[in-house]
Amino acid sequence: MKLLGISGTITGSKTKIVVEKVLEEVKKNYPEVEVELLDLKQFDVQFCDGRNPSEYTGDTKKVIELVSSADFYIIGTPIFQGSITGALKNLFDLVPPTDFRNKVMGFIATGGTYQHYLVIENQLKPIASYFRAYVAPGFVYAHNNHFSPQNELVDKEVLERISALSEEVVFMQKTLKSTNKEPLLQ
Incomplete structure (x- = not known):
């Protein structure tokens, strides 16, 4: 089983920190699960232009293949202007929807207001529903105040939610x- 953590931004570091924390929990408690991080900041991904995903090259092709080959996901995004990042939306547009079908998704968001957690409920979960993916019931939202000045997660409740999310997606x-044993609806 391969768990892919996705840091769905090309700016900032808080989202990646939270995604990495979930992956660390999974590695610690389930060493049989292969974990990998996709940090969109490290790739030069083209904008989706409607062509067949197999026709992309370079970093875009690598990212599509990495996402498509995973068995389940931890997907993180900062919240900008009350929405997910364009980089994450572009990733969702690039990967064929059927590649997410019947796979588990756990969500993480980071932001500067306490209401931004609603983006998980109002945007990410409906996207997963469109993909016919399974969504972990819990999620992690980390506000800027949950981090130390050195960008370390210091909020006990957020750390507990990270642990719970890691358990939920693996379970x-x-x-x-x-x-x-048989594939679900294709």
């Missing part, structure tokens, strides 16, 4: 994998 993935 869901293992359960789906063990009970679904």
Whole structure:
């Protein structure tokens, strides 16, 4: 089983920090799960222009293949102007929707107001529904105040939610994998 953590931004560092924390929890508690981080900041991804995903080259092709080959996901985004990043939306546009089908997604968001957590409910979960993905019931929202001046997560409740999310996505993935011998609706 391969868990892909996605830091869905090309700016800032807080989202990546939270995604990495979830991946660390999974590695610590489930060493049999392969974990990998996709930090969009490290790739030069083209804008989706409607062509077949197999026709992209370079970093864009690598990113599409990395996302498509994962079994389940931790997807993180900062919230800008009350929405997910353009970089994450572009990634969702590049990857064929069927590559997310019947896979588990756990969500993380970071932001500067306490109301921005609603983006998970109002934007990310509907996108996952469109993909026919399974969504972990919990999520992690980290406000700027949850970090130290050195960008370390210091809020105890956020750290507890990170641990809970890591457990939920692995439990869901293992359960789906063990009970679904036949592929679900394609």
